[in-house]
Structures are given as structure tokens and as C-alpha cells.
Amino acid sequence: MLRGLSAFLYGRRGFYLSLLLLPPLLWLGIVYLGSLFALLLQSFYAIDEFTARIVPTFTLATYGQLLSHPANVDIILRTLAMAVAVTLAAAVVAFPIANYMARHAGPRMKAFFYVGVMMPMWTSYLVKVYAWRLVLAKQGVLSWFVDLLGLAPALDHALSTPVIGGPSLASSYLGMFVVFVYMWLPFMILPLAAALERVPESLLQASADLGARPGQTFRQVVLPLALPGLAAGSVFTFSLTLGDYIIPSVVGAPGYFIGMMVYQQQGTAGNLPLAAAFSVVPILLIGIYLTLARRLGAFDAL
Amino acid sequence: MRSSGDWNRASWGGRIAAFAGLAFLHLPVWVILLYAFTTEDRTYQFPPPGLTLRWFEVAFAREDIWAALRLSLSVAAVATAMALVLGTLAAFALARSRFRGRDAITLLFVLPIALPGIITGIALLSAFKLGGIQPGFWTIVTGHATFCIVIVHNNVIARLRRLPPSWIEASMDLGADGTQTFLYVLLPQIATALLAGGMLAFALSFDEIIVTLFTAGHERTLPIWFFNELFRPRERPITNVVAVTVVLVTLVPILLAYWLTRQGHADERN
Amino acid sequence: MTGVQGMQAGGADTAPPAAAAIELLELSRSFGPVRALDRVSLTIAPGEFFALLGPSGSGKTTCLRLIAGFDRPSDGRILLDGADVTDVPPFERNVNTVFQDYALFPHMTVAENVAYGPKVRGVAAATRHRQALEVLELVRLESLAGRTPAQLSGGQKQRVALARALVNRPKVLLLDEPLGALDLRLREEMQTELKLLQHRLGITFVFVTHDQGEALSMADRVAVFRDGRIEQLDTPRGLYVRPRTAFVARFVGSANVVEAAAAARITGTAQAFAIRPEQIEVLPDDAPLPEGAVGCSGELADIQYHGATSRWHVRLDDGLVLSAVRAEAATPGPTPQAGGRVRLAWSRDSLVPLADG
Numbered sequence: 001m002l003r004g005l006s007a008f009l010y011g012r013r014g015f016y017l018s019l020l021l022l023p024p025l026l027w028l029g030i031v032y033l034g035s036l037f038a039l040l041l042q043s044f045y046a047i048d049e050f051t052a053r054i055v056p057t058f059t060l061a062t063y064g065q066l067l068s069h070p071a072n073v074d075i076i077l078r079t080l081a082m083a084v085a086v087t088l089a090a091a092v093v094a095f096p097i098a099n100y101m102a103r104h105a106g107p108r109m110k111a112f113f114y115v116g117v118m119m120p121m122w123t124s125y126l127v128k129v130y131a132w133r134l135v136l137a138k139q140g141v142l143s144w145f146v147d148l149l150g151l152a153p154a155l156d157h158a159l160s161t162p163v164i165g166g167p168s169l170a171s172s173y174l175g176m177f178v179v180f181v182y183m184w185l186p187f188m189i190l191p192l193a194a195a196l197e198r199v200p201e202s203l204l205q206a207s208a209d210l211g212a213r214p215g216q217t218f219r220q221v222v223l224p225l226a227l228p229g230l231a232a233g234s235v236f237t238f239s240l241t242l243g244d245y246i247i248p249s250v251v252g253a254p255g256y257f258i259g260m261m262v263y264q265q266q267g268t269a270g271n272l273p274l275a276a277a278f279s280v281v282p283i284l285l286i287g288i289y290l291t292l293a294r295r296l297g298a299f300d301a302l
Numbered sequence: 303m304r305s306s307g308d309w310n311r312a313s314w315g316g317r318i319a320a321f322a323g324l325a326f327l328h329l330p331v332w333v334i335l336l337y338a339f340t341t342e343d344r345t346y347q348f349p350p351p352g353l354t355l356r357w358f359e360v361a362f363a364r365e366d367i368w369a370a371l372r373l374s375l376s377v378a379a380v381a382t383a384m385a386l387v388l389g390t391l392a393a394f395a396l397a398r399s400r401f402r403g404r405d406a407i408t409l410l411f412v413l414p415i416a417l418p419g420i421i422t423g424i425a426l427l428s429a430f431k432l433g434g435i436q437p438g439f440w441t442i443v444t445g446h447a448t449f450c451i452v453i454v455h456n457n458v459i460a461r462l463r464r465l466p467p468s469w470i471e472a473s474m475d476l477g478a479d480g481t482q483t484f485l486y487v488l489l490p491q492i493a494t495a496l497l498a499g500g501m502l503a504f505a506l507s508f509d510e511i512i513v514t515l516f517t518a519g520h521e522r523t524l525p526i527w528f529f530n531e532l533f534r535p536r537e538r539p540i541t542n543v544v545a546v547t548v549v550l551v552t553l554v555p556i557l558l559a560y561w562l563t564r565q566g567h568a569d570e571r572n
Numbered sequence: 573m574t575g576v577q578g579m580q581a582g583g584a585d586t587a588p589p590a591a592a593a594i595e596l597l598e599l600s601r602s603f604g605p606v607r608a609l610d611r612v613s614l615t616i617a618p619g620e621f622f623a624l625l626g627p628s629g630s631g632k633t634t635c636l637r638l639i640a641g642f643d644r645p646s647d648g649r650i651l652l653d654g655a656d657v658t659d660v661p662p663f664e665r666n667v668n669t670v671f672q673d674y675a676l677f678p679h680m681t682v683a684e685n686v687a688y689g690p691k692v693r694g695v696a697a698a699t700r701h702r703q704a705l706e707v708l709e710l711v712r713l714e715s716l717a718g719r720t721p722a723q724l725s726g727g728q729k730q731r732v733a734l735a736r737a738l739v740n741r742p743k744v745l746l747l748d749e750p751l752g753a754l755d756l757r758l759r760e761e762m763q764t765e766l767k768l769l770q771h772r773l774g775i776t777f778v779f780v781t782h783d784q785g786e787a788l789s790m791a792d793r794v795a796v797f798r799d800g801r802i803e804q805l806d807t808p809r810g811l812y813v814r815p816r817t818a819f820v821a822r823f824v825g826s827a828n829v830v831e832a833a834a835a836a837r838i839t840g841t842a843q844a845f846a847i848r849p850e851q852i853e854v855l856p857d858d859a860p861l862p863e864g865a866v867g868c869s870g871e872l873a874d875i876q877y878h879g880a881t882s883r884w885h886v887r888l889d890d891g892l893v894l895s896a897v898r899a900e901a902a903t904p905g906p907t908p909q910a911g912g913r914v915r916l917a918w919s920r921d922s923l924v925p926l927a928d929g
Contacts, residue, residue: 356721471642472677479692486677487677
């Protein structure tokens with residue numbers, strides 16, 4: 001019986017493939033894409049000012065509200081600035097780590113680094129956020145360490161800087177920025193290391209042979225070839241920062257971020273249309289980011 | 303004289319930066335471990351004034367933690383089971399085939415993890431609201447299964463693509479039909495990928511908060527319990543103990559999954 | 573009856589069945605706009621050792637995959653032993669394949685690999701194990717039955733793949749570049765062994781190769797493929813002595829090909845022809861042409877020594893380069909220098925007129 005079925009399906013490859021693909025496709029197509037569509041739909045729905053009930057009539061008022069309130073625009077710009085800053089910082093911090101593990105470490109050291117990067121990456125997200133609360137707290141690990149090194153004045157100076165500063169690291173954009181970089185750093189290191197590992201040794205030898213100094217080889221050969229890895233990593237850091245609402249609420253600073261608005265509008269405020277409209281912003285920003293990265297040829301070498 | 307060795311040799315600066323970066327990644331995790339044993343229960347004082355095992359005892363006696371843990375484990379189990387079936391089917395269909403619209407489907411299979419979790423969360427919530435579905439156990443599972451499918455799919459498809467197509471042909475050539483080929487040739491080859499994908503999916507689901515906060519309604523998974531504690535810091539020592547437990551519960555399957563995927567690579571080299 | 577003896581019985585002493593072992597009727601296979609195989613018809617007799625020869629992309633492998641059933645033709649029919657198998661899946665066809673990469677299952681031992689065929693056909697464990705050992709004995713690998721493929725050398729893997737394909741006692745054995753991954757010495761050894769094995773078992777062998785030497789030395793008949801069609805189908809000797817086209821003349825034994833215009837200058841007739849290098853004699857420039865010979869003179873461009881023979885490249889006055897092969901022993905006296913003038917001569921009978929070029 002099975003053999004007959006097998007022979008039947010062998011001759012009908014297209015039919016067999018659709019049979020395999022249908023259940024997962026139905027799930028992602030209906031549940032996931034359907035939900036994204038519902039999200040879009042909600043963002044065009046109106047809300048009754050008095051009853052706070054959602055009225056299913058088409059309106060652009062929610063988007064108008066999103067873009068006309070300076071506070072909302074501030075939130076978008078603030079989130080965008082944080083995402084860009086975190087992405088740049090993650091790239092800078094990740095590069096030496098990725099470079100060492102991909103190109104210099106011996107096999108044992110390489111395995112050690114890979115596990116060493118993946119373990120914190122896979123450690124519970126919430127626990128890590130919580131850990132940073134402990135680290136950044138007033139009497140916490142960091143301030144103990146800073147005191148130990150006698151760097152307290154430097155920290156105070158940084159915290160007194162307008163905008164990024166605040167009463168303590170645990171309640172400042174500077175602290176939030178550090179936590180964001182920490183959180184997404186492995187997502188930058190791993191693709192970067194993978195890209196660097198694919199650069200053949202002979203290319204560096206050829207560059208040196210042709211008279212390039214190490215710095216020149218780095219700029220002219222290594223960096224362009226590492227670009228796809230940087231691009232892939234930056235998509236993670238950028239997108240994850242744009243969508244996060246836990247870190248800004250736990251490591252506090254006075255201003256709101258997109259994710260917090262989405263969470264709050266749908267929750268306590270009960271304004272699902274506005275939450276939906278807010279959540280369309282990161283989708284658009286990520287789309288623009290991907291297009292820009294592709295235009296700049298960041299994925300060409302993939 | 304210049305040589306490639308100049309660039310190739312890790313400078314001390316580069317090496318120190320690499321190790322410092324790794325230490326930066328690990329520091330907070332060790333801090334949590336330490337704080338679970340501190341005798342101080344009001345502030346985050348460092349270094350801890352003393353060490354004790356008392357908080358573990360207190361935490362283990364808490365019924366609300368156990369309930370949250372049970373819910374998280376069952377959600378993860380059901381979501382993983384669904385993902386194993388659906389993700390594997392998709393991987394088999396997409397591994398080698400070429401057809402019109404394939405790229406769009408491939409995109410669909412990365413979207414749930416490429417877009418931030420908050421999008422999945424609010425989107426599912428919008429759909430549930432529109433459909434009049436009450437949030438609860440199954441809405442949590444729905445959200446988790448969606449990204450778990452992607453994890454399993456990625457793991458299995460990577461392994462399938464490394465299998466030479468001639469193995470399947472050889473099996474059929476020798477008289478094995480599709481079922482026999484799957485059982486005797488493919489399944490032994492993808493078993494570790496399936497296991498690894500399943501464990502990653504389980505760990506991810508167990509730990510998920512961003513999507514879950516939107517889909518859980520009044521249910522409390524362990525991460526939600528933990529999240530609420532963060533804003534009610536009266537019971538810090540218990541939070542610390544739960545944090546350590548969560549780290550251990552997620553890290554074990556993840557390290558196993560990593561080891562299994564490495565085994566897969568090692569087999570292939572032979 | 574045991575597997576091996578059963579196969580041995582089917583040799584030359586039984587009367588050949590009426591039906592051809594393989595018959596391809598107007599077989600085509602397109603991949604998008606590319607016609608990998610273009611209306612190929614072919615009949616292979618039972619017990620024949622048949623080679624599909626051609627450069628990569630010529631359609632020979634596509635042809636083999638269609639016979640095995642891994643791929644389906646866009647058009648045309650495939651008959652095995654008289655029965656139409658065009659729509660029969662590979663697991664229902666009585667042919668087995670030796671793969672280019674051997675395709676041994678890494679999670680099974682050598683014996684399990686060989687016993688896989690009987691296993692999926694429902695043969696009991698003890699019986700199939702015995703069958704596997706018998707076939708392994710045939711390829712002299714019974715001592716390695718417990719090893720895994722990872723522990724075998726290339727040549728040993730080759731033999732296991734062969735044993736695995738033979739255990740089902742197929743009517744036809746297909747071999748896809750079977751010796752491609754082996755080094756030269758092993759390749760020559762396996763050529764002899766395959767030939768002996770085929771003779772002993774009397775199974776039809778169809779093998780794909782891009783190596784003309786391999787095809788000529790092993791096969792009873794050779795089909796030369798080019799651009800999805802069979803350019804010429806002949807015995808090895810026939811291909812060598814009577815290449816029909818410039819392509820075959822060049823591909824098999826690298827003959828000199830003289831196109832119509834140049835031929836008119838040399839022979840007086842505008843008819844393209846091929847001439848084998850070993851049939852060209854190199855004479856001093858002032859030597860008279862032998863009786864009944866055709867000749868021309870030119871400048872010696874260079875000489876490649878190959879040990880027993882040497883290959884002389886001579887550039888004629890119109891720019892055409894002909895090469896001549898001479899036995900080293902036949903060249904007494906001082907070696908001519910590159911740049912010197914020489915005369916080439918060959919008998920009129922050794923010209924092979926070509927249909928094209």
C-alpha cells in the first residue's frame with residue numbers, strides 16, 4: 001500500500017511537494033500573515049473617544065495622530081537614534097572579538113570563544129535584563145568596581161552630561177545604551193566571525209605581498225569582505241533595538257520608546273489602533289534599512 | 303621586511319580586546335549566580351555581605367512559582383511538538399526544490415524571527431481581538447509555535463542541504479520506496495538536527511516574554527511572573543533564585559543542541 | 573540458489589533473450605530552455621558493455637539518470653528488457669547504479685550498506701547478510717564487512733558501491749564516472765577488474781565517462797555524446813579508425829582535423845578529413861614523397877617528448893598546425909631543431925573523410 005502510494009507520489013513531484021508544504025504554509029500563511037494583516041487593519045480603525053471602543057470604520061486619523069503629535073515623533077526619533085547608536089557600538093565592540101575568534105585563535109580557543117559567545121546569547125533574556133539592574137544599581141557591582149578603580153569622578157561626569165546622563169546609570173540613556181549593546185552583541189559577533197572566517201588566508205598574503213601594510217590590508221581587503229557579516233549582524237541589532245520594550249521599561253530613562261508605546265497603548269490605554277500604527281513604524285524602518293543596506297552592496301558578497 | 307605574518311599575528315591589543323569582550327558578555331550572568339546566595343534582602347549591595355542557601359528553600363515553597371513553571375513547561379512542550387512536525391515538513395519541501403514563488407515562501411519562513419517579537423505579539427493580539435478569541439493557553443502556544451517552526455525549519459533544512467542528493471537516489475535505486483528511504487536513510491541523518499532544533503525551540507519558548515505578554519491574557523508563564531517581580535521588588539532574593547533556575551533550565555538543552563549540531567558537522571567531515 | 577552463483581549462470585552460455593536490455597526511443601530532456609538530451613534513440617543488447625562518452629554537459633549523465641529513473645524524460649520512451657518503464661519509479665526498476673561519489677550511507681557498516689537492497693525488498697536478516705557477504709567476496713572485501721564507509725580508502729569505497737549495486741542481481745548495472753575519483757594506478761586496476769566482473773556476471777553494463785581512453789579500452793560499443801545528441805555510435809575500433817565528424821576525430825584519440833578549405837590546398841579536393849598523428853611521417857624537407865603519398869611541408873614548431881613516443885607539431889605555410897607521433901626508436905641521428913623545415917607525408921588510404929568541418 002505504502003509502496004503504491006510512494007510510486008504514485010514519485011511520479012507527481014509537484015503534488016508531493018504541495019502535500020508537504022501545505023500544513024506549515026497554512027499555519028504561517030493564516031496565523032502569521034493573517035495576524036500581520038489584522039494588525040494593519042487595526043491601525044486604520046477608529047476609536048470612540050468616550051467609550052474607548054474600537055469602531056471598525058476606515059480612518060487615517062490614527063496615523064495623523066501618530067505623526068502630528070510632537071511627542072510621538074520624538075518617540076520615533078529617540079528609538080531610531082538609539083537603534084543606530086547601538087548598532088554602531090555593537091559593530092565596534094564585536095569586531096575585535098569576531099576577528100580574534102575567526103582568524104587568530106587555534107581550534108581549541110576558537111571552540112571556547114564560540115561557546116563563550118553563544119552561552120550568554122542563549123541565557124534567559126529577562127534574567128540578563130535583571131542582572132543589569134543589579135550591575136547598574138546604586139550600590140551595585142559597577143559602582144563598587146568604579147570606586148575600586150577610583151573612577152567615580154569620571155562616571156559622575158558622564159552622568160552629568162545632558163541628554164544621555166541621569167541620576168544613576170540605572171536610570172539614564174547611557175545605562176540603557178550599555179544594556180542594549182550587551183544584549184545584542186552576540187548577534188553581531190556570530191555573523192561577523194562567520195564572514196571573517198570565509199576570508200581566505202591567501203588574500204591577506206597576496207595583499208601583503210603586493211606591498212600593503214597591515215592597516216591597508218585591513219581597510220582594503222578584510223573590511224570589504226567582512227561587510228556582509230556586518231550587514232547581517234546590524235540587521236539584528238537594529239531590528240531588535242527598535243522592537244524592544246522590556247529594556248527601556250526596566251532600565252529606566254524618562255523618555256518613551258516605540259515598543260513601550262505599543263505595549264502601553266494596547267494595554268492600559270486600550271487604544272489598539274494607535275498601538276498598531278506605532279508598530280508599523282519599526283516594520284517600515286527595517287524595510288528602509290534593508291533596502292539601504294542592499295543598495296550599498298552590503299549583501300553582494302553573500 | 304613585510305609579510306602576512308604581521309597582520310596575521312594577533313596583536314596584544316587585539317587579544318586583550320577579544321577577551322575583555324568575552325568577559326563583558328559573561329559578567330552579568332555570574333553576578334546573578336552570586337546574588338542568589340546573598341544574605342542581603344533589601345538592596346543590591348555588592349559585594350554581598352554574606353552567603354546563604356536559605357532563599358532556595360523559600361522559593362521552592364512558593365506555589366505561584368511552581369504554577370508558572372508548569373505552565374511554561376507545558377507551553378514549551380506543545381509549541382515544540384507542533385514546530386517539529388510543521389518545521390520538518392517545510393524543510394523537506396523547500397530543501398532542494400525549485401518552483402515559482404519559492405523565494406516568497408522562504409521569506410515567509412524567516413519573517414517571524416526577522417521582525418521584532420513585538421510585531422508578532424501585537425499582530426497576534428490584533429487578530430485575536432478581531433476574531434473574538436479569548437487569550438489563554440492556546441493563544442500563548444500559537445505565538446510560540448510560530449517562531450519555533452522557524453527554528454526547527456532552519457535546523458533541519460541546513461542538515462538536509464548538506465546531504466548529498468545521491469544518497470536518496472541510491473536508496474531508491476536499491477529498491478527502497480519513499481517511506482523506507484525516509485526511515486532508513488534520511489531520519490538517521492537528520493535525527494540530531496531534529497533534536498537540536500527541538501531543544502532550541504523548547505528553550506526559546508520557555509524563555510519567551512516579548513510575544514507572550516501580548517498573548518497570555520491572565521495566564522502567567524514563568525517569564526511573566528519574573529517580569530512582574532521586576533516592578534515589585536519586595537522579594538528580591540526569590541527573584542534571584544528563580545533567575546538562576548531559569549538560566550540552568552534553558553542552558554542545558556542549548557548546550558546539548560550545540561553539541562549535537564557539532565556532531566553533525568563532525569560526521570560529515572569523515 | 574545463492575546470489576552470486578545465480579548471477580554467474582547468466583553468462584555467455586545461455587541464449588540471449590529476444591528483447592534488447594535497454595531501448596531508448598526518441599528520448600528528450602529539457603531543463604528550461606536547455607535541451608540536455610535531444611531525441612536520442614539507442615538500443616543496448618543484453619550482456620553488452622556499453623559506454624556513454626562525451627565532454628561535460630553533453631547529455632551523457634542525463635541519459636544515465638533517465639535510465640535509472642532519477643529523472644523523467646520530457647519526451648520519448650524507455651524500455652528495459654522489452655517493458656516500458658518510462659513512468660516506473662527507480663525503486664521498481666531492475667537496474668542498479670554505482671554513483672560517482674559512491675553514495676555509501678555513512679551510518680551503516682559496509683555489510684549493512686550492501687544488505688540494504690535486500691532489506692528494503694523484505695529479505696530476512698540472516699539471508700540478506702549472507703547475500704551481502706557473498707557479493708563482498710566477489711569484490712574481495714569480505715574482511716571489511718564490519719567497517720563504516722569513513723574507514724575505507726577510495727578504492728575500497730568503490731568496491732563497496734559496486735557490491736551494493738550488484739546484490740539485487742540487476743539486469744543492468746549503471747556506472748556514473750565510476751573511476752573518476754581514483755588515482756591513475758587504481759583506475760587502471762579497476763578497469764581490468766570491472767571488465768572481468770562484467771564478463772563473469774554477464775550483466776549489461778552501461779557506464780558514463782568523459783575519458784575516451786577508458787571508454788575505448790573497456791566498452792564493447794561507445795556512444796559519443798555532443799550537445800544532447802549521439803554524434804557517433806560505434807565499436808572502439810570503429811570510432812578510432814572511422815570517426816564520422818571532426819568532433820569525434822578530435823575527441824577520440826586527438827586526430828588532426830583538416831577543414832575543407834585547407835584540404836583543397838593539400839589534397840586538391842575540398843573535402844574535410846582527419847588524419848591520425850601516428851600515420852604522419854616526418855621527413856627532411858628535401859626528401860622525395862613516397863609512392864602514393866600525400867605531403868606538405870612546414871616549419872617544426874616544437875617537439876613534446878612522451879618517453880616511448882614524441883609528438884611533433886609542424887606549422888604549415890598556411891598557418892595550420894598538424895601533429896605527428898613518432899616512436900622514439902624510429903628517429904635516428906641528430907634531433908631536428910624547432911624552427912627547421914620538415915616535410916610531412918602520409919598514405920592516401922589513411923585519410924578519413926569527415927561529414928562536417
